[in-house]
Amino acid sequence: MPCSYYHLVFTLPEELNGLAISQPVLLYKTLFDVAWATLNQFGKTEQMQLGMIAVLHTWGQNLSLHPHLHCIVPGGGINKQGKWKKKVRTDKYLFSVKAMSKVFRAKFVALLRDSGNGDGALMNTLFSKNWVVYAKRPFGGPKQVIEYLGRYTHKVAISNHRIKEVTEKEVRFGYKDYRKGGEKKEMTLSNVEFIRRFSLHILPKRFVRIRHYGILSSSWKRGKLQDLQKSLKVKRTVFAPETLLRKCRCCKEGNLVTITIFGQRGPPQDFLFVTQPLSAK
Structure with missing residues (x-):
């Protein structure tokens, strides 16, 4: 979307490291759920539907256990009329970091208590600490977001x-x-x-560490997002095939001709059943 993107980091206190080792699915899933619930609640106060891309990292620089969630959030959303609202507040921050930290802590402890994990002493300790929601400076636009995701989504410890x-x-x-x-x-x-x-940083089998929410979720990408981009006159990048003829790598004489361009989700169905080889001209 044609807007600034904000980078938020939700971090869990070290008192939860034991639970991260014994029940990683529970802890990391709760981290995803609570981060989105917190952001979504603040979005509703602005009467808008936000979006989020979240990437789970579990390590610190010295390989210690340090679970935290990197979140990319567009600086805008959809209002009740289904229209795009460009700015949430300012270009410097998305929401109050201190307020988000308190809501994040309260929601996480409540879910943890409801799951039956953690005794009273742990709950008291968690509430006595200041939880960290860190807000970095916003990205300049979609290109910087894509560059960031390309560098950070598939990192290892x-x-x-x-x-x-x-x-x-x-x-x-x-x-x-x-x-x-x-x-x-x-x-x-x-x-x-x-x-x-x-x-410590090997995630459970089939655990998804990159998740999309709100207007950046899969359901929105199946039509709603494209319609929204069209209404805002967003120019989508279209791949243009090369027009210059290229020599065949085999015979070194014939020219290769572009027949079709495959989409991002694989070749067309009719190409999967071609039985006769295509000859080069």
């Missing part, structure tokens, strides 16, 4: 370039200490400890 040395007993890797302004440091762990920490 540690990338190869951070690993400095591997021996028979130890692994040395680099990390940033954000408690000291992102200062670059190095850490050395035994092979067993390194594998233990890395294993």
